[in-house]
Amino acid sequence: MKKVYVKSFHALSALSEAPDLKRYVSPIDARRMSSIMKKIVVTSMEALSKAGLETPEAVIAGTGLGCVENTEALLMSLSGVSGKPLRPTDFMQSTHNTIASLIGIRTHSHGYNVTYSHHFLSFESALMDGWLRVASGKCSSALVIAAEETSEVLAAMLAKIGYDGSAGSDTAVSIVLTDSPEGALCELESVSLTAPKEGESYVDRSEIAAKYGENLCVTALGACDAIEKIAAGGSSRIIIFNRPPFKEGCATVRFSALCGN
Amino acid sequence: MAQESFKRRIVVTGAGVVSAVGVGKAETLASLRAGCSGLDAVKYLQTDRTEFPVGEVKLTDEEMVSRLGLDPAVPVTRTILLGVLALKEALDEAGLGDLSAVPFVNGTTVGGMDRSERYYRDFISDRPDNNEYLALHDCGTTTDRIASLGRPGKIPFAWATTISTACSSAANALLLGADLIRCGQAEAVVAGGSECLSSFHLNGFDTLMIVDREPCRPFDATRAGLNLGEGAAFLVIESEESALRRGAKILAVLAGCGNACDAFHQTATSPDGEGPYLAMKQALEESGLSPADIDYVSAHGTGTPNNDTSESAAIRRIFGENLPPLTSAKAYTGHTTSASGSIEAVFALLQLQENFIPVSLNFSEEDPGCIRPYTGGPHREIRNILSNAFGFGGNDSSIILSRV
Structure with missing residues (x-):
């Protein structure tokens, strides 16, 4: 298996400044796209541009709930609450793969294109697949996206089933993986949907959520912090342990510094 | 290793x-x-x-x-x-x-x-x-x-x-x-x-x-x-x-898979079926089989004017004049959407085991823009099946199942 490297990333979180949407989204597109879609376009184009890449060989997205604004409009219509007919846009955008599909179209990427939707583990599922693509030599680059949209209605709903997501905000993260250490920020050693080994020290999901606010893909922000810290020489190895607050499963992601090559 | x-x-x-x-x-x-x-x-x-x-x-x-x-x-x-x-x-x-x-x-x-x-x-x-x-x-x-x-x-x-x-x-x-x-x-x-x-x-x-x-x-x-x-x-x-x-009975071989993105439109497929073509090509490459080895194509074949035309174009690009028999399971099951890829893989498994092709239902009039599906008659022994599943957003995949 080949080694896998992180070439670049771009993240938008509650702590980020408002992005310059106009740079990547035309006024016509802006009218059609939900706010989370616009953010995903920004993070993906920024990450690709930092990586010096126009067309990634794979686009892999992870999103637990997809485009919430469109899904809410869809459910308001289907349940008869809004009394409005269903709009084709809301139907199309409420399928989770609309994110990776849009980025595929925008980057003219005819390569591997897959979307994961596994609640709190969507990001790690996508990252694991990206790692697999590059490690197996099937792709030399992969764009991995994590995105979650929030809304007041959704936060209230989630609170009813014991998940306090009210402090979170829309989150979009794009990470470019490559098979070359040249210009890379760090190595992505491994991604598994299992717990860390006995005795391994790790950054826990709860620490990341304390910084950014609870969000289904908050560990993607933790991953970006880890990559940045390693790239700046502040650490040689960081392991992130994602233990979802109330769902089955967990994930472990290991980043390490480039080893002198 | x-x-x-x-x-x-x-x-x-x-x-x-x-x-x-x-x-x-x-x-x-x-x-x-x-x-x-x-x-x-x-x-x-x-x-x-x-x-x-x-x-x-x-x-x-x-x-x-x-x-x-x-x-x-x-x-x-x-x-x-x-x-x-x-x-x-x-x-x-x-x-x-x-x-x-x-x-x-x-x-x-x-x-x-x-x-x-x-x-x-x-x-x-x-x-x-x-x-x-x-x-x-x-x-x-x-x-x-x-x-x-x-x-x-x-x-x-x-x-x-x-x-x-x-x-x-x-x-x-x-x-x-x-x-x-x-x-x-x-x-x-x-x-x-x-x-x-x-x-x-x-x-x-x-x-x-x-x-x-x-x-x-x-x-x-x-x-x-x-x-x-x-x-x-x-x-x-x-x-x-x-x-x-572990001495398990082997039912079939998953010989190859392909995934490509049409990168054309959120809900429609490109006229030349670029995504479907690339997915089928990759599956063939991974399997090491040539198009001539494929004995039957289980088409995505949803019955929409757009899908069937572009899928036909893509299949013709792969197989040329020597088209294997083709049917769509959609007239049997309806479009089972997210599950269709594995449902039709099990259909393919049964066809490999029993050496048969289900006849195309509801077919009566040939479309010059489409491949004429199989409606009965003698066919080759079914050893290798190519099965297509295409999704919204140009998420196109193909798998090949082979007899043991």
Whole structure:
């Protein structure tokens, strides 16, 4: 298996400044796209541009709930609450793969294109697949996206089933993986949907959520912090342990510094 | 060593299927052989859109709960129930025993949407009514609950994840499973998909004006759209060494998979079928087979004017003049959306075992822009089958199953 490297990333979180949407989204597109879609376009184009890449060989997205604004409009219509007919846009955008599909179209990427939707583990599922693509030599680059949209209605709903997501905000993260250490920020050693080994020290999901606010893909922000810290020489190895607050499963992601090559 | 493992043969040692043409492989085989469609008027889904024929699994939720021996007091969704029916059949056949090292990959798009659209009024209220269904809404929870065979609690698998690429979800689950084995990340994987019919499907696809009020007519000149269906199928796939080591019966070989993005439009396919072409080409390359080795194509063939034309164009680009016989299962089951990739993989498995091709239903008039589907008559021995599953957003996948 080949080694896998992180070439670049771009993240938008509650702590980020408002992005310059106009740079990547035309006024016509802006009218059609939900706010989370616009953010995903920004993070993906920024990450690709930092990586010096126009067309990634794979686009892999992870999103637990997809485009919430469109899904809410869809459910308001289907349940008869809004009394409005269903709009084709809301139907199309409420399928989770609309994110990776849009980025595929925008980057003219005819390569591997897959979307994961596994609640709190969507990001790690996508990252694991990206790692697999590059490690197996099937792709030399992969764009991995994590995105979650929030809304007041959704936060209230989630609170009813014991998940306090009210402090979170829309989150979009794009990470470019490559098979070359040249210009890379760090190595992505491994991604598994299992717990860390006995005795391994790790950054826990709860620490990341304390910084950014609870969000289904908050560990993607933790991953970006880890990559940045390693790239700046502040650490040689960081392991992130994602233990979802109330769902089955967990994930472990290991980043390490480039080893002198 | 790693390079060697990339060449590992992936075999199928268990399969389970549920669709409008039958619950389990025996009923399914009988329907496909007899040319019996499962399309009918809406009977089980709560909807006022009764003008569309649909391919429903002929069981109520209550009947499935009872058949599976689940507690009727514990809330569950139809996607979960269909999934558990198929998963149990696959696991029983494979006899893996301990699943603690086996990943589970499920493909779904709607998850618990059938309940969410029914109870959304409660969800957005302050009342706790139907909160249980709110917790079952998302795709990942649907997968976890199928993995735990319908009961809340710990899953018996090493881990689980969910692929959501619309109508190619289950095909991509098989692809991920094969890659996990090939890259030495697992010896065996259970992969497939589950999707129940919902208003999300009926009303949603209708906004795109591609749902036919008559039974669908794939590749026919008069085709006017798709019919929606539902179902689930899971396959137990493993390395050949693993299957031989534990003396499991090998049902077929998963010879190759391909995934490509059409990168053309959010809901339509490009006229030259670039994504479908690339997906089929990749699957062929991975299998080491040439187009001439393919004895039958299980087309995506939804019956929409757009899909069947572009799929035909892509198939012609791959096979040239020597087209293998082709049919679409959609006239039997309706479009089972996220589950179609694995449902049709199980159909292919049955065809390899029994050496037959189901005749094309509802075909009467040839379309010069489309391939003429198989309607009966002598055919070659069925050794290699190419099966297509294409999704919204240009998520196109192909898999090749071969006789042992």
